[in-house]
Amino acid sequence: MRSEAEVERLLRELAPRVLGTLARQHDRFDACEDAVQEALLAAATRWPTEGVPEHPHAWLIGVARRRLIDEVRSERARRRREETVARLHASDPSSVPGPDEDRPAEHDDTLTLLFLCCHPVLTPASQLALALRAVGGLTTAQIAHAFLVPEATMAQRISRAKQTIRASGISFEMPPEAQRADRMRVVLHVLYLVFNEGYTATSGPHLQRTELADEAIRMTYLVHGLIPSDGEVAGLLALMLLTNARRAARTALDGSLVLLADQDRGLWDRAAIDEGLALISRTLARGPLGPYQLQAAIAAVHAEAPRAEETDWREIVALYELLERIAPSPVFTVNHAVAVAMVRGPAAGLELLASTDADDRLARHHYLEAVRARLLEMAGDAAAARHAYRLAARRATSLPERRYLESKAARLSTPTPALGGRQAAANPTRDTWPDR
Amino acid sequence: MKYLLMIYDNPDTRELFFSDEGRSLMAEMDALMNELRLSGELVSTEALADPPNTKTVRVQNGVPVVTDGPLAEAKEHFGGYLVVDCESIERATEIAVRWPSARYCPLEVRPIMDTGGADG
Numbered sequence: 421m422r423s424e425a426e427v428e429r430l431l432r433e434l435a436p437r438v439l440g441t442l443a444r445q446h447d448r449f450d451a452c453e454d455a456v457q458e459a460l461l462a463a464a465t466r467w468p469t470e471g472v473p474e475h476p477h478a479w480l481i482g483v484a485r486r487r488l489i490d491e492v493r494s495e496r497a498r499r500r501r502e503e504t505v506a507r508l509h510a511s512d513p514s515s516v517p518g519p520d521e522d523r524p525a526e527h528d529d530t531l532t533l534l535f536l537c538c539h540p541v542l543t544p545a546s547q548l549a550l551a552l553r554a555v556g557g558l559t560t561a562q563i564a565h566a567f568l569v570p571e572a573t574m575a576q577r578i579s580r581a582k583q584t585i586r587a588s589g590i591s592f593e594m595p596p597e598a599q600r601a602d603r604m605r606v607v608l609h610v611l612y613l614v615f616n617e618g619y620t621a622t623s624g625p626h627l628q629r630t631e632l633a634d635e636a637i638r639m640t641y642l643v644h645g646l647i648p649s650d651g652e653v654a655g656l657l658a659l660m661l662l663t664n665a666r667r668a669a670r671t672a673l674d675g676s677l678v679l680l681a682d683q684d685r686g687l688w689d690r691a692a693i694d695e696g697l698a699l700i701s702r703t704l705a706r707g708p709l710g711p712y713q714l715q716a717a718i719a720a721v722h723a724e725a726p727r728a729e730e731t732d733w734r735e736i737v738a739l740y741e742l743l744e745r746i747a748p749s750p751v752f753t754v755n756h757a758v759a760v761a762m763v764r765g766p767a768a769g770l771e772l773l774a775s776t777d778a779d780d781r782l783a784r785h786h787y788l789e790a791v792r793a794r795l796l797e798m799a800g801d802a803a804a805a806r807h808a809y810r811l812a813a814r815r816a817t818s819l820p821e822r823r824y825l826e827s828k829a830a831r832l833s834t835p836t837p838a839l840g841g842r843q844a845a846a847n848p849t850r851d852t853w854p855d856r
Numbered sequence: 857m858k859y860l861l862m863i864y865d866n867p868d869t870r871e872l873f874f875s876d877e878g879r880s881l882m883a884e885m886d887a888l889m890n891e892l893r894l895s896g897e898l899v900s901t902e903a904l905a906d907p908p909n910t911k912t913v914r915v916q917n918g919v920p921v922v923t924d925g926p927l928a929e930a931k932e933h934f935g936g937y938l939v940v941d942c943e944s945i946e947r948a949t950e951i952a953v954r955w956p957s958a959r960y961c962p963l964e965v966r967p968i969m970d971t972g973g974a975d976g
Contacts, residue, residue, distance in 0.1 A: 543943060544943065545896070545941070545942075545943065546896070549896075567941070568858075569858075569899050569941050570899060570900070572893075573893075573896055573897075573898060573899055573941065574896065575896075576893060576894060576895070576896040577895075577896025577897075578896075580894060580895055580896055617972075620970075620972035620973055620974050621971065621972040629972070666975065670975040677973045677975060678975065679975050679976060680975055680976040683975070722976075817857070817967040817968075817969060817970055818969065818970040818971070818972060818973040818974075819969045819970065819971055819973070820971070820972065820973035821973040821974065822969070824973070
């Protein structure tokens with residue numbers, strides 16, 4: 421007899437393989453996905469009490485296929501009523517799964533499934549939700565909890581995504597070789613977003629959301645296992661492992677945010693760091709380089725420093741220079757500016773930061789202002805730093821980040837009024853914000 | 857990312873939307889809400905009763921003071937809201953632009969605070 425938790429783990433491993441097998445054979449992704457969900461539900465109720473069948477994969481395929489056939493039959497009946505010609509590729513209703521169907525599905529199936537869930541016709545929100553359900557094997561309720569939206573909202577998002585796939589006539593096959601690289605970028609981005617959603621969540625009341633980080637790591641392991649030669653998949657996995665290793669150190673007991681430089685490195689997960697370090701060094705040695713590998717390499721430099729003061733910032737500057745060359749992004753420039761400030765002093769960092777001022781993508785974003793504040797503080801300009809921290813705090817749309825920025829501003833406070841000039845004039849009512 | 861769309865009303869728009877004349881506007885509103893439900897973007901939405909039904913609550917020196925009516929007499933008042941979960945504030949703004957009452961009275965679109973945060 422297995423516990424419910426063990427059964428759930430097993431089912432989540434089997435889910436993408438069962439769906440992959442079915443979708444390859446029937447090419448009706450939306451109907452297959454519904455059928456597999458029903459089979460998983462049946463297994464989740466029955467296996468903990470009745471025991472896990474000898475061939476769990478075949479059992480699930482069998483149940484899912486029967487549901488699929490029921491669905492196809494009722495659809496046929498409806499179509500007959502409508503006097504339309506129905507030509508459906510239903511498999512033989514009497515077929516039972518053979519023992520060979522218990523072997524793991526073709527590896528490509530899971531990958532094809534992930535490519536399908538991350539198809540560019542879908543919005544990123546739909547890609548995330550569908551991947552978590554079809555590949556991660558999570559229920560709609562679990563995904564809804566994790567993203568803090570009602571279950572009905574998430575159910576609709578998933579069903580809309582499946583309709584879109586159906587309406588677009590997308591078939592269950594690997595993207596053509598010429599599109600493979602672009603499509604892979606989308607898949608990796610979706611996995612990265614799932615990870616980030618979980619990692620940035622604070623612990624406590626939102627525990628279910630933090631599990632998304634583990635789920636993203638699990639799915640990335642899966643993809644890495646399928647295509648170990650892909651450097652960017654390995655790079656993303658290493659980045660996730662090295663970042664997630666900091667999880668216990670990133671929040672204080674009161675739930676407030678602890679930034680990398682101030683974290684108690686004794687709380688970092690050494691095993692995860694060792695694994696991430698080994699993975700990224702193996703991968704970098706093999707080439708070619710990509711943005712996830714470089715971000716992982718930067719995370720590795722941080723992970724290798726026993727104390728924040730011992731961080732090899734020169735190495736980080738070099739890595740950001742490379743990163744900006746192959747994947748220019750204003751966010752990387754802002755991070756690069758911090759590293760430059762650590763090596764050549766705050767003035768050099770501020771100068772680099774100023775180059776992003778004209779970038780619309782960062783305009784009014786709190787992160788740019790938060791980094792400016794940090795560099796101004798380094799430069800000893802307390803008044804300007806305080807002003808920038810306050811400005812960043814007001815732009816923040818995250819509670820922990822806002823609290824952190826406000827506390828930095830408060831620590832730099834002098835008895836004179838904190839605000840003056842342009843911002844205060846533009847928002848006179850907000851002068852009293854911290855006291856409200 | 858979640859956004860709150862704050863729908864403002866004034867006595868005239870309130871009257872218009874609840875009159876026979878306002879039926880097509882209401883239908884338009886329902887259609888848009890349905891569209892947002894189907895796209896998986898609508899988190900929740902409510903309309904508020906008219907301002908005279910308001911109680912204003914203060915606690916002064918530990919003593920609750922409850923008065924009838926809204927905080928302040930204003931030309932425009934808060935009339936209802938939508939919470940949407942969508943890609944960007946641009947998308948949320950686009951939804952607000954299509955909300956029928958925007959032709960008569962403004963809406964405000966504001967991000968809802970995230971409870972998570974980055975550490976580096």
